[in-house]
Amino acid sequence: MRIVDVCEVTKPIASPIRNAYIDFSKMTASLVAVVTDVVKDGRRVVGYGFNSNGRYGQGGLIRERFKDRILQADPNSLINDAGTNLDPHKIWSTMMMNEKPGGHGERSVAVGTLDMAVWDAVAKIEDKPLFRHLADMKGREANPKVFVYAAGGYYYPGKDNSALRKEMRGYLDRGYNVVKMKIGGASIDEDRGRIESVLEEIGSEAKLAVDANGRFDLETGIAYAKMLRDYPLFWYEEIGDPLDYALQAAISEFYDAPMATGENLFSHQDARNLLRYGGMRSDRDFLQFDCALSYGLVEYLRTLDVLRQFGWSPSRCIPHGGHQMSLNIAAGLGLGGNESYPDLFQPYGGFPDGVEVIDGHITMPELPGIGFEGKSDLIKVMRELAE
Ligand SMILES: O=C([O-])CC(=O)C(=O)O
Ligand SMILES: [Mg+2]
Numbered sequence: 001m002r003i004v005d006v007c008e009v010t011k012p013i014a015s016p017i018r019n020a021y022i023d024f025s026k027m028t029a030s031l032v033a034v035v036t037d038v039v040k041d042g043r044r045v046v047g048y049g050f051n052s053n054g055r056y057g058q059g060g061l062i063r064e065r066f067k068d069r070i071l072q073a074d075p076n077s078l079i080n081d082a083g084t085n086l087d088p089h090k091i092w093s094t095m096m097m098n099e100k101p102g103g104h105g106e107r108s109v110a111v112g113t114l115d116m117a118v119w120d121a122v123a124k125i126e127d128k129p130l131f132r133h134l135a136d137m138k139g140r141e142a143n144p145k146v147f148v149y150a151a152g153g154y155y156y157p158g159k160d161n162s163a164l165r166k167e168m169r170g171y172l173d174r175g176y177n178v179v180k181m182k183i184g185g186a187s188i189d190e191d192r193g194r195i196e197s198v199l200e201e202i203g204s205e206a207k208l209a210v211d212a213n214g215r216f217d218l219e220t221g222i223a224y225a226k227m228l229r230d231y232p233l234f235w236y237e238e239i240g241d242p243l244d245y246a247l248q249a250a251i252s253e254f255y256d257a258p259m260a261t262g263e264n265l266f267s268h269q270d271a272r273n274l275l276r277y278g279g280m281r282s283d284r285d286f287l288q289f290d291c292a293l294s295y296g297l298v299e300y301l302r303t304l305d306v307l308r309q310f311g312w313s314p315s316r317c318i319p320h321g322g323h324q325m326s327l328n329i330a331a332g333l334g335l336g337g338n339e340s341y342p343d344l345f346q347p348y349g350g351f352p353d354g355v356e357v358i359d360g361h362i363t364m365p366e367l368p369g370i371g372f373e374g375k376s377d378l379i380k381v382m383r384e385l386a387e
């Protein structure tokens with residue numbers, strides 16, 4: 001059993017939206033395929049992966065460093081002891097050979113993207129949905145029903161509050177009961193008006209989360225905390241610079257209700273520092289580490305170990321990114337749910353065809369691997385890369 005090829009193509013996922021920090025007018029993502037020599041049901045097993053939105057495609061790093069490390073390794077060093085499957089942990093160590101610690105930059109995105117494809121291949125070789133494989137691996141019961149919330153509410157040229165309300169109404173109509181909008185890209189008074197109009201629209205049918213995308217300094221973060229305290233929000237997200245743990249801790253003195261952060265922390269060491277120094281509260285706050293940006297599931301398993309050491313339940317994790325990989329981790333390892341972007345980042349985000357959101361939850365279909373084969377627009381572009 002061996003990996004015979006690793007392919008990458010960088011695809012546009014551009015849109016005219018803007019958060020408080022970046023616009024998405026030039027956003028791209030890497031799509032990768034890990035091609036094996038295993039044949040199942042007359043078809044070669046190919047694992048697929050892609051990186052989450054918000055960081056750009058990683059074609060340079062994948063093609064110049066990580067691909068060759070996998071292809072040049074002794075194939076026997078990449079499989080499990082029984083010789084029955086690829087070993088994601090060994091492949092991860094091979095990719096990370098001769099990489100210094102710390103300063104994660106964006107190599108974590110490149111490795112996370114390839115790691116997704118490796119796990120897809122592993123679960124296909126096992127002939128199981130990845131979430132079932134993960135639950136079996138950890139000796140736990142999978143729960144195919146996963147909480148999902150609708151992320152959107154971006155700043156968009158010409159978008160007024162009535163368009164924002166209409167967008168949120170659309171999410172409710174599609175079965176969501178938690179929605180998220182951006183803040184921090186307008187004045188605090190304007191943002192208050194946007195929040196009030198969304199709350200008026202959703203009433204008691206749903207809850208609202210707000211996301212500042214790391215825009216605020218301490219003073220602004222506190223000013224917003226005081227404003228947001230007037231409303232019953234689901235969470236206040238990514239207030240300041242992702243690595244400014246003291247800022248995060250200081251805000252907790254001004255904001256009792258739930259906060260969320262972590263989408264821009266890319267390693268278990270950074271996650272540990274957040275729990276050590278960020279003043280996050282394990283009874284109410286949420287952690288949003290996204291494996292597709294942060295060295296993949298092999299690293300995410302280490303992050304979950306760190307959480308356990310610090311007394312956090314995996315159910316406090318609701319990852320960023322809206323991809324099926326995190327849906328599988330949620331269903332298999334007991335995370336609290338997953339983000340979704342109903343109208344954005346297609347065909348990469350979202351659910352397999354026919355999966356509906358009912359009362360804010362989806363039910364995972366029983367598809368081998370991550371489940372990409374069940375999403376027709378996505379598997380089409382994947383098979384164009386390799387099959
Ligand atoms: O706008 C973005 O970069 C995405 C984001 O923060 C989120 O989904 O939480
Ligand atoms: Mg965010």
